[in-house]
Every structure is written in structure tokens, then in C-alpha cells.
Amino acid sequence: MSIGNSPEDDRPSPGDDDRPSFADDDRPTIGHALKQARIASGLTVDEVSSITRVRVPIVHGLEEDDFSRCGGDVYARGHIRTVARAVGLDSEPLVAQYDAEHGGRPAPTPAAPMFEAERIRPERRRPNWTAAMVAAIVVVVGFVGFTMFSGSDSKDKNTQVAEGPTQTQQSPAPKPAPSTPAAPKPAPSDSAIAAAPQDKVTVKLSAISDRSWISAKAHNGKVLYDGLLEKGESKTFVDGEKIDLILGNAGAIELYVNGKKVGDQFEDGQVERLTYTKGDPVVG
Known part of the structure; x- marks a missing residue:
């Protein structure tokens, strides 16, 4: 009689061939x-x-x-x-x-037991009655001294008033005339860009619904701006010939070119490359 494993133990169990392997992942x-x-x-x-x-x-x-x-x-x-x-x-x-x-996500660190927080809680200090009594005595002595000094000073003042000449009553100082409030300055409107010069190209970008990465270059390749435009912020660029734009999140941008709003509807997350020149807003 054999004590080792029988040949049947080496046979694959049902369903082993159906298991997906990492090597089969294409x-x-x-x-x-x-x-x-x-x-x-x-x-x-x-x-x-x-x-x-x-x-x-x-x-x-x-x-x-x-x-x-x-x-x-x-x-x-x-x-x-x-x-x-x-x-x-x-x-x-x-x-x-x-x-x-790479081995899955690491296990979260367990929170410290509650008794540890209780153990490190600082002990309550007992009140220092000696310091409180000393402070009370200092306050009483100071109050008595102040009362005595105030009484003596008021007595001297009354004596001087009785012996001295009668003081003339001073007329009250005239009240300053109320100043007229300055008229509030008119708030700048978005239509101010409509006064853009006709011999140049002017582009205004405003982040309306979300922030967006933008890049603006002049006709000679000079970088006018390269960075994030946060929600609510605006940037205006002016060049003598043309302006090249890259909008990383075009759907969040409101665009004015040469004083006219560009009506193209871009989608959120869409990347757009645009070029604008003098005259009507026409994409280059």
C-alpha cells in the first residue's frame, strides 16, 4: 500500500483551465x-x-x-x-x-487606541490660592491710593477756581461743512474692448465656468502668456499682426477678438489651436 499521493491528486481540478492569467491579458x-x-x-x-x-x-x-x-x-x-x-x-x-x-494599494494605518489619548491628556492644575490673595491685596492697596490722590487733587482744583479770576466762556468751534460725496466711478464693462485699435489684433480671454491652461504668442514667436487662467480671471493680448492661441480647456473660455465675441462653442476639456489677425475674427 502506497502512502504518497495518488496519480489522481496531480490531475487539474475542474475549472483550473478557465481561470484568467495575467499573461493572457492583452x-x-x-x-x-x-x-x-x-x-x-x-x-x-x-x-x-x-x-x-x-x-x-x-x-x-x-x-x-x-x-x-x-x-x-x-x-x-x-x-x-x-x-x-x-x-x-x-x-x-x-x-x-x-x-x-505593483502589489495593490497599501493597507490604511490603524487609528491610535482611545486609551492612548486618555493617557497623554495633561493633568488639571490646582488653583494657586497664594498668588490670588497677593493679587487681591495689590488691587485693594492701589484702589485706596488712587482714591486718596483723586480726592486731594479735586480739592486743590476747587480752591484755585474760587480764588482765581472768572474764566471767559469759549465759543464752540464751528462745525466743518459736510463734504459732498464723490460720484462713484463707473464700473468697466466687457464692451470696453470694442474700442480696440483697428490697425492691431486684440484678443481677450475670460475663464467663465472653470479654469483653463492657455498659451498666447505674438507674430514673431514671442510668448505673451503661458499658464493657468483661473475661473473669473481675464487676459487681454495685443499685437500688430497676429496672435496664436492654444486653449487647454476651450469650453470654459469666453473669447473676444477685435471687440467682437467669437460664437464658437467649444466643449469642456477640448484642446483648441487658434490664430487671429487684424479685421474680423477669422480663425487662421
């Missing part, structure tokens, strides 16, 4: 998905870095599936979410894929 890597989405959005790595404020080497590392430059799993997940939103991807599947490939 999903693209995180870096490949981010790179393809960026190319499809028409953005460069530098533009993605400007939009997300993630440094260029880290963006390159993410597209090459090199997460060592992120500084840890927590920062890597945050960079993946930020870059994915900038290129138009759903970030949650990519973060889940990162967790599956």
Missing part, C-alpha cells in the same frame, strides 16, 4: 495607453507638462512604464490620474492596472 501597458491618447489629442510632451504641472522627465517616464521617477506609489497614482485627464482618458482603469502590477 491590454496595452499604462505608458502605451497614455502615449497613444496624447498623440490622438494632438499634444506634445511639453504641452502636457505645462497643462498638468508634471515635469517633462516624469511624463516621459510614464509613457515608457518607468515609474521610478515618481517618488513612490502614491505619487505615481497621482501622476497617472493627472496625465490621463489631460489627454482625455478615464484614469480609474489605469490606476487599477497599476495597483494590480
